[in-house]
Amino acid sequence: MTEPAVGAAAGTGARPDLDVDRLVHEPARLGILTVLSSVRSAEFLFLQSALGLSKGNLSSHLSRLEAGGLVEISKKFVGKKPQTSAALTPAGAEAVARYWAQLDRLRGLGRQDG
């Protein structure tokens, strides 16, 4: 086995600092999550105009976030028009918090002298 402990390093051993949650890390989704962090629940159109995303893009990001359990999508009818809203789940809130914490840690690497 030649003991690849750390010397080899060629493997997939990314340092935890870089192992950021990609689901959250994507700017568009981070924007969504950030908005939801403050408003707790937001309508589709609001998110779209607030973030400047195209419908398709927003929809797919929302789906992805829902699949990951970070947001909850609720669809209701207002009059006869469908209306989609998104809200952060507890897991989502935690993921966001963890994300910021991780970024802070990463940022900290640059502040201390090597």
Added chain:
Amino acid sequence: MTEPAVGAAAGTGARPDLDVDRLVHEPARLGILTVLSSVRSAEFLFLQSALGLSKGNLSSHLSRLEAGGLVEISKKFVGKKPQTSAALTPAGAEAVARYWAQLDRLRGLGRQDG
């Protein structure tokens, strides 16, 4: 009201908050830049073990950063072995600073009530 000024929104009008520098935003590269922020110059192997990246991955990220003018790559020979080092350029330092500032701004969106 027809008012397509901003209402249309379907266009490519991403809010500046989300318009983050993708070159910096990538975790691996952010790690590289962060390390370079503190040490000013680092050897390839050091970066590799510090960040836990594979050779190829590190090499391509470094190339990309160089292409973007954020880092400067210098290759010399130590004995008979090639040795690659990377250092932050002024533009790179600025890009990193701007990146963090932007993230702070984005994060701030979540803290204030909407």
Added chain:
DNA sequence: CCCCGAGGTTTGTGGCGCAGACCGGTTGAC
């Protein structure tokens, strides 16, 4: 000579972000 390891670079490829086309259903204008 062949083989191997160290140090990097180039290549292959699967995944994903993005915008726009299409799909319903509804409402208002003509």
Added chain:
DNA sequence: GTCAACCGGTCTGCGCCACAAACCTCGGGG
């Protein structure tokens, strides 16, 4: 009744790109 717009969402096509594996080069054994 027809047409267009709005709302919401899916799907498709495109292009980029992160990742790792293959490859290259040089030096040192056996």
